[in-house]
Amino acid sequence: MxxxxxxxxxxxxxxxxxxxxxxxxxxxxxxxxxxxxxxxxxxxxxxxxxxxxxxxxxxxxxxxxxxxxxxxxxxxxxxxxxxxxxxxxxxxxxxxxxxxxxxxxxxxxxxxxxxxxxxxxxxxMPTPAQAAWTALMETAKLERGMRVLVHGGAGALGSVAVQLAKLQGAYVIATAGTTDLALVKSLGADEVIDYRTQRFEQLASNLDVVLDTLGGATQEASWATLRKGGLLVATATPPSPERAAAAGVRAAFVFTPPRGVVLAQLAALVDSGHLRILxxxxxxxxxxxxxxxxxxxxxxxxxxxxxxxxxxx
The missing domain is CATH 3.90.180.10 (Medium-chain alcohol dehydrogenases, catalytic domain)
Structure with missing residues (x-):
């Protein structure tokens, strides 16, 4: 071969x-x-x-x-x-x-x-979609009415996360580049922030969950957007427990194991028209x-x- x-x-x-x-x-x-x-x-x-x-x-x-x-x-x-x-x-x-x-x-x-x-x-689908599932459905245990910020809403992981969060009944805010704003809005985001021209930390606040797919400066700026006791879930760079404690919030790093049972649930969402794959x-x-x-x-x-x-x- x-x-x-x-x-x-x-x-x-x-x-x-x-x-x-x-x-x-x-x-x-x-x-x-x-x-x-x-x-x-x-x-x-x-x-x-x-x-x-x-x-x-x-x-x-x-x-x-x-x-x-x-x-x-x-x-x-x-x-x-x-x-x-x-x-x-x-x-x-x-x-x-x-x-x-x-x-x-x-x-x-x-x-x-x-x-x-x-x-x-x-x-x-497999790696990014399973990561989004693990982060939101299992780690964050997302529930109806929660306020969620998804970084990189047009990305492979972020685009699935926006849709999963909306399916759970969350209020979804996402960041995206200028050319992707309409796309992310079409995925179900209630608000889309243009990271090229806007500072998300000035526009998003009192959040229950932040899904950080980028790390670095984005992660650092995200702490201030969470309510007390809120959760930052990271998929790129492990967050500092000390930094989380100083902000009065929680933090978790997601490394997703491969699981066919999760993929089967994601496939069902695709076939029912509830999940688009970009x-x-x-x-x-x-x-x-x-x-x-x-x-x-x-x-x-x-x-x-x-x-x-x-x-x-």
Missing amino acids: KAIRIHAYGDASQMQLEDAPVPVCDAGDVLVRVVAAGVNPIDWKLRSGAMAHGIPKTFPFALGSDAAGVVTAVGSAVSGFATGDEVFFYAEFARGGSYADYVAVNASQVALKPRTVSFAAAAA VGQEFALADAALAHRLGESGKARGKMVLHVNAPVA
Whole structure:
């Protein structure tokens, strides 16, 4: 099979499209022929070596963890999936390898693909959508009437978070760039703040929850927007417990494990018309390095997706 692999940590020039062995489908796995693979920031962090201490790898290894495709083999201990099933997933980072023709993934991390969207849209979902779910539905335990600020409302994670928060009956404020204001409003945000021309900390206050997808100066400015006892949930940079205590609020950092049961619930929301998935730029598998360079430059528009194979073999 073909796969994008690296033989050493480094910049995007390390990424090579090359022949690789088809992964072994263990007893608890399904083997998936990948149709589309999602590109996430952690992919270039793994490639660069920034995650080498926490997620060690053996070279060479294929990049990627998000994907959508068709099951071609089912492990002996697996039930609930059959060859020919259209599925999507985010494989654990210690394994990964979705920038490839085939990937073996533990069946517990897999769900049937939403019927109503393309493979590319399904591949754009797993990591950011599960992160939004974990942050709002589980960590923040969002309830009707809560006031929520979502940073990066047009992003892969933020766009799902805006919709989930609105479905829960929250009052949703989101930040976005000038060109994305109307889009984020269409997702259900009650207020959209243009981060390029407005200071959100002057416009949002008495919040129950802030979903911080950016860290840095955005996280620092967010403390003042929370009510006493409110919660800042971060997905990019772990917040300081001392800073939270000084502000009289709570803080949590979300690292989302891959779970097929959560993906199944998200797929149901997509198929019922309650959740839209935004796909940004799309590339051929051979152009994966270009996607990484765009992502690292900060010039990517939305969630990037790689087209790997045609839907039908």
